[in-house]
Amino acid sequence: MASSTSFNGPNSGFQVMQNDGHITAQFLQSNTSLSQASLNQACLRDLRTTNPYDDKKRIKNTNGGLLRDSYRWILDNKEFKHWQGSPGNRLLWIRGDPGKGKTMLLCGIIEELAHMNRDNTATISFFFCQATDIRINNATAVLRGLIYSLVITRPSLLVHVRSRYDQAGKALFEDVNAWSALSAIFTDILEDPALEDAYIVIDALDECINGLASLLDLIVQESIIHQRVKWIVSSRNWPEIIERLDSTQISPIPLELNEAFISEAVNRFIKHRVYELTKIKNYSDETRDSVNDYLLSNSQGTFLWVSLVCRELSRTLRWNTLRKLEAFPPGLDALYGRMIERVLNSENADICIQLLALVSIVYRPVTMDELCMMIEMPSVIADDHEALSGIIAMCGSFLALRQNTIMFIHQSAKEFLLQEAPNKLFPKGIEAKHHLIFTRSLSSLFQTLQRDIYSIKAPGFPARQVKKPNPDPLRATRYACIYWVEHLHASGWHRTVGSSFDDEGYVGGFLQKKYLEWLEALSILGSIPYGIQAMQKLEVMIQEKSKSQVLLNRARDASRFIQYHKTAIESSPLQVYHSPLIFSPRESLTKMCYQHKRPAWLLNDPMVVENWSLCLQTLEGHSKEITQIAWSPDGSRLASVSDDHTIRIWDPATGQTIMTLKPDDSELRVNSIAWSPDGSQLASASDVISIWDLATGQTMSILEHTVRISTIVWSPDGSRLASACLDTIKIWDPATGQTILVLEHTCFVTAISWSPDGSRLASASFENTVEIWHLASGQTILILEYIDLVTAVAWSPDGSRLASASRETVYIRDLTTGQSILTFEGHRYSVESITWSQDGSRFASASTDKTVRIWDPATGQTISILEHTDWVKAITWSPDGSRLASASKDTINIWDLTTKHSMSKLQGHGNSVSLIAWSHDGSRVASASVDKAVRIWDPVTGQTILRLEHYRSVSAITWSLDGSRLASASYGGMVTIWNVVTGQIMSALEGHKNRVESIAWQQDGNRLASASDEAIRIWDPATGQIAILEGHKGVTSLAWSHDGDRLASASDDTVRIWSPATGQCVSTIHISSPINSLNFLKFDAVDSYKLHTNHGTLDIGPIGSFTNLSHWPTLPDLHGYGLKDDKSWITYNGVKILWLPVEYRFAYLYPSSTLPAKLVIGCSTGGRCIFLILAVPNDMAGLPKVN
Structure with a gap:
């Protein structure tokens, strides 16, 4: 059973302003705990969407109580007795038309089973589906209800829920993975020996609106596997249910074939209801008999008809009963007609x-x-x-x-x-009614929505922790928030729709005045994915129905806005007024419209890009590197596989995970995935090939291999599957699991690809060749030779050409002649993945140079370059050619390849920014990149002042106190002193043999310290003379005391204090987990015995008086601006205030000598720096620290 669990990282931060606290033992372990009983209660509260026992009571009361005479016939039914007494017969299916009493019948069966189980040896779990109630009309709700009733009956079973709940919280039951997670929990419970015998009852399967197919498959599968569990289900006679449940292993009881029993049960029900009416209304004998006779004559064996008529009679004056009685026609539809x-x-x-x-x-x-x-x-x-x-x-x-x-x-x-x-x-038509609901919904949103509607206050407060106030200001607009676009869409071409699409009509006004408040409300309601779908649908509607280009541009920008900032808004409702208004492009219409709402503590206008990039959104969820991605054949889903041992199925439109697949052996790394051509199955390869049924998330079959498989590919017609491992290719029949053909290489196979017609296969190997195989004969028909190793191959859609990647070059070969037609050159490093668009008009390649290039295969020219934050491991084209997905590190980017506008390019490095350092007066910033250059920036204008070229990549930079010099260190061990006025080298200090990790100027500028080679060198920049401090390995940071008498060095294990005069280490402070990676050190400007770090402040005291860090008793208070460890948030006093998009997470926050604070963020794409000038957010006082 597939399942997944998400873990959140720690909330420690990189604090860069004053920190008056101390690192303590409490920092190493939490001092808060809840009792197990409290945790159990919290788990049950979050699991409960309804109490099935309450539902049963409500149903019985609504129907006038449960009459045993109306259901006892089932107890003597042959099929029921066979189900009850036969160990091999575990699933009973009661089916019939509406109104035949199926629900009350199951209520009666549940009570009979409970009566028979007075010794409490068996467990009874049940659920009543109801199509008109969104809480209980879906497959996930069914499992939540069944699990809830199981664990409140057998509390020991709660351990199976807690094992996952303790890690994921309430999201376990509500997020897109809920079905998979709950299915696994349900299976674990059924397998628990403590369960002994169990009865599971589900009523009205036809009223399970969402996930019915998955629920039916689970019922059938679990009823076959677990011998101690017996099932009863009911439904209407729907073909899709009949198809899945019509099996010899299932005992059906069609109510139509038990008409005599049903008729007799209805008659008894009538007798009971007439008796009740007679008591309430004080009927005469004549009236009682007339009512009884009329109901018997016209009920047609339908409980619901009787119930509805009796309900009406209960509201009728006694003297008018007989006259009204005759107005009720026989048959359910006729009765409904009379009612209307x-x-x-x-x-x-x-x-x-x-x-x-x-x-x-x-x-x-x-x-x-x-x-x-x-x-x-x-x-x-x-x-x-x-x-x-x-x-x-x-x-x-x-x-x-x-x-x-x-x-x-x-x-x-x-x-x-x-x-x-x-x-x-609908006298004016159903479309007119939809439009009226739309206009009234939008009007209610205009009246109700406002900034911080729940008084959350903290811009980084998690949506999952938001509590609904009483009264709830959204109580009347929750429906409108989610469904206003749906009703507009359902309006069709109604004559009033046009006015909605004027520049300043309903929609235009809403996007200009209430859009951010709407997104805030959606975040509170946990409905951002609905908002993404709504904006995509709205954009299409405006394009089709409106003549206003202004409105279309506004809707298109609003759609990009919510997609790009989905993670920020979804995680924290008030973040919609912060990060999106800072990091959206300068020309974003939404940003310009709401610029007045951005945080007051941001004092400058950061120089971000001018227009939206081609990247629509970034999908986050995997915890380790993604190795392959693949679009489904219809383009509606995207699959990814990661080194975190999971496979995720995504909805690329909303960015939500639909399903998480986890192989049975979670230790095995999945190397490759492939969709079946019909999109119903997914193959994954590790040491075996697993074929997954994507309707259920279950493994259908396993194809055994003897060694690790490197890649798999499905044939175009779905009848065969090719796999490569070591020097062998196997062709499989996935239906039977049999090997059809074996193709042998002499070296390791690196890539395989089917021809579009399925008759040929291309394979690349360590022989620096690509072989073309004729699969009917199993013979090689063409060998293409290359200078270097071929890492990827891909057929053109017409099958006439083959693309292959070798090192940083892509070749297009003619498969008739074997000759090279075109050579694509432009990548700087190895190409990892290549793919053709389906129409063959474009070609894409992904490289470890952190780019994807889109090529014109006719000319060999580059059309677009898509920049990433890290190596790009995999790419895949959507079937319609409009989107490209790329995998880089643990994220997936979805790119829009239909956009025609060119993206503005700010002046910057040729690669991502790797180092940043502020000058001490805060007037300049230095940045370094692997492009072997250091740039000096003006943080006010965002422009480059000076560029300093190096021979090797730069590993460390630091300013002198007076700002006249800059020291830079390289991977080759050279330390260079620059005059930042002229840009000239003042001196080059040689001595280190390896990469220099850190450098630091003494306050007077007369000495410079550098760390490398397990040693620290102290230089006189004027003479080049040095002193060497030995014995500290892996130094990550250095800092001089203000008087120059002490030098601090930090590694992952220790902080050491040195006397530069003697070269001796005078103290060592040992660091223990979780305080790791001390990459920032600074002596306090006032108290020289305090040493600030990125985790807190060390009170080092006089030389010789230091103690082991783990013995210190108090937790540090975090002051000023900082970064969370994963650099996804900027914090203030430990409170999250600003979310950083993925490409801005290569961030460095350094203190300036003056307030307001000046922060710089190095962009991992475009080689740019973003400068933020931040005042003290006084309105943050007293806000809670939250993870």
């Missing part, structure tokens, strides 16, 4: 029809608060829930009110109104 006629003829017809029409077409049941925002009604009713409840009761028994939510009494009632009475509900 009564509504139309009532004095409240207008508001009742509005209400029925609305409830018929909303995308989930609405609450009374939401209802009042979406239909016109007198204010005296809208403000009075009791009056509104009365209106609902007047809707002809079609509706029921359950916990403030309006629902249909039965799914068949909704179906009748939409199929048989649309003209009565």
